[in-house]
Amino acid sequence: MTEDGMLVSARDLRRDYVMAGAVVQAVRGVSLDVRTGEYVAIVGPSGCGKSTLLNMLGAIDAPSSGTLTIAGRRLNGLSDRDATWFRLRHIGFVFQRFYLMPVLTAIENVELPMAEAGQGKSARRSRARELLTYVGLGERLRHRPTELSGGEQQRVAIARALANKPELLLADEPTGELDARTGTEVIGLFEQLNRDGTTLIVVTHDEDLARAARRVVHMRDGVIVDEHHR
């Protein structure tokens, strides 16, 4: 956390891509501060750069320019190894398409980040069980992703993202592949997580999910055009 209580502090972030010889400016100078415990939704039309921004916040993608500080750590110029370690310990990521390992069971999927962080087997198994119970899947520990519904898979993915107790949880269209009812369940889970102290930044088209957030940031053409608090 920075001195002023900011968990995330981004200044003039830019991200350019070269596609078919032309430079595409996906993010054009975005500055964003997020406090600990906030629940922020980033909304905007397709191609406005919101997923690209989220990837930069998650240290999955490096900005072309600008500065980014998360949990007091400057992310600019981090080596791949350090960025990976940072993601592992400080950031949880939830994807639209769940991206669970199909060869592992639900509990093994949740254990995966803990194993990578060097936790012992019994400790990580215990926490994984606890997390899956928290997300309502206490009875489905040994099921493989192909044996779970979309909503259940997404809940496993959320449990996995929480495995190493990250300060920040990022979600990219987490209800995008879910039906309305299941989407509502996941939205409810996010609200519960935020009530329990998790800082959330979600990117979404889903109005219900955006409404659940405390703060909504609007993006268009790679810049923030508006934001409001609920």
Add this chain to the structure above:
Amino acid sequence: MTAALLLRGALTFLFAAQSIDSLPPRHPPRSVAIDERLAQDYGIHVGDTIVIAPTPQGKGDTVIVDALVRRTRDPSEVARGAYRIRVHLDELQRLVGYGDRVERFAVGTRGTAGADSALTAIDDAAFGFHAYSSHEIAVESSTTFLVVSRFHRAIGVITIVASAIFLLCIMLLKVDERRRDVAALRLMGISRGTIVRSVVLESALIAVLGSIAGVALGAAVSAFVNWHYQRVYRTPLTFSLVTGQIVVIAVGLSVGLGIFAGLLAAQRLVRRPPLSLFGR
């Protein structure tokens, strides 16, 4: 230079070019022909005088090297390190104390019919002799090469089996890699038959191109093998031969195996329901 019969192993040749015998020859020196390799290894030339003796440091005859003889394409001589010299028959008989004896006669006849009647006549007339046709001798002395031939054939069979398995593995992998594409095509309404034909056509093309490359590689390797072993053993013998028949068999096998592997892989893929290919 009269060709003489070689006494198999009876003569211990002690080459003494480096110490030309000081004994005066009893008669004008006769001529001999020596192995080309002997000449190379000891720096002997046509016209040089040498001494040949039946025992090491025994008394011998001074002779003149009249010719160098190159080895024939005889497989039985390939690995033999022993040098050979050709000596006038009577001189050799006298030198080794063999008397008026030889080990064998080689008889030339007019045509095959002449050979058969000569064989019969010799067997009937000669005491204690047996006449063999050249073919019989060749068969008898070929046992070693028959063994090597069988060994090569066994290695060849093992290689073909191994290649077939490798080919199948790789074809399965490559075709399996495209299962999502295949699933999409099937969902679109493309028939199994069309997909199988397209995969088989692709594998046939790969097989043909691979076979052409393989033939070129095989020919190059064969040439190298001959060059290498002809140098090592100092022989004109051909060790490896790529014939039209061999090319036809090899290409036929590889193309056939390639098509079969493609067919098997394709069949395996189209048997599964399209959605299962998506992992659902």
Add this chain to the structure above:
Amino acid sequence: MILTLARASLVRHRARTLLAMLGVAVSAAMLLDMVMLATGMRASFGSLLVAQGFQIRLAPKGTLPFDTDATIPDASDIIQQLMARRDVVAVSPVLGAQLHVEHGSASVSAAALGTIAAVQGDYKLLTGRAPTGDDEIAANDALLEAVGTKLGDTLRVAAGFDPQLRTFTGRRSLRVVGRVHFIYLSAGERALAIPLDALQSMEGPSRTNRVSLLMVRLRDSANVESARTGIEQSIHTVSAISTATAIEQVEARLSYFRQLAFILGSVSLAVGFLLVTTLVTVSVNERLGEIAVLRAIGVRRTSIVKQILIEGTAIMLVGAVVGLGLGLVTARYLNSILAAFPGLPEAISFFLFQPRDAWLSLGLLAVCGILAGIYPAWRGASRPIAHTLREEAVA
């Protein structure tokens, strides 16, 4: 967890994994056979030569033992000279000849070895005793069967055949006192052992005091090479061949097999390498999205590479173990083909299994498996995460 992921990935595509293992097994079998071929003959021949404890062999000058019909003259003087050396414990003279055993109206030819029973190193006694008297022989089973005779029987044996008179020369009646197995003869070769004096006498004046070979046993503390050199320098009618030299010379004649072994072994390794590389590449290409996600959630590149390498190495190792068994079977078959070489001692094996060979093959394959997987694994794990996730989403 990496092990769990690796195992699960292998099990996910069972048919593919099994087929790849089969491919590696075939490659491993071939590799093992070639390693055995490259080393077996040398080991087999070497142990055969020292089986009876003779480290040096003396043959007529410029020849290898029994390579020609040449003989060593003044054998008794040479034996005395050798026994006078401090490093020599025993000398076994051997004379080789072809004898004719009369069998009805025809004859059966047999290889005859004239030896001195007390010091001989050419045969092992199976039943009866070694021949010591002038009228005694010991025969092998091939000869006994050929002439339909047994221990205690008497045979009419001749040294030669006069074609003009059509009579046998150097005839004797000899009693079979022993049944033996000849160590250095090929399978099925008919042979008999006879006291040296007796054979020399039967062969006539051309063989008086002459032998084909002298085998020398040295003291344990003796230096073989200096003894060999010393003997060759002091006795000018012989070539002295140590076991090591004999092995080298035979190897030189059969170097073709070693070279073939090297080439085919290399090809086997290369093909196995290719197979694992292809498998790993395809496997990685299929899982690019998964790999990107793993990286996104904080799994290190090295952990991912490790997992993929474990998969490749597991295929190699399991395939190798299966291949070892397969290789032993094919080696037996190939050995049976080469054992038919005319004149090859029965005890010689071209494909001799030594545990070291198995370890060498296993080690080579393990290294191969690792190397084969490294590049595709590293490439797959190094792709930009966001870009890959986007591509996979589109796909």
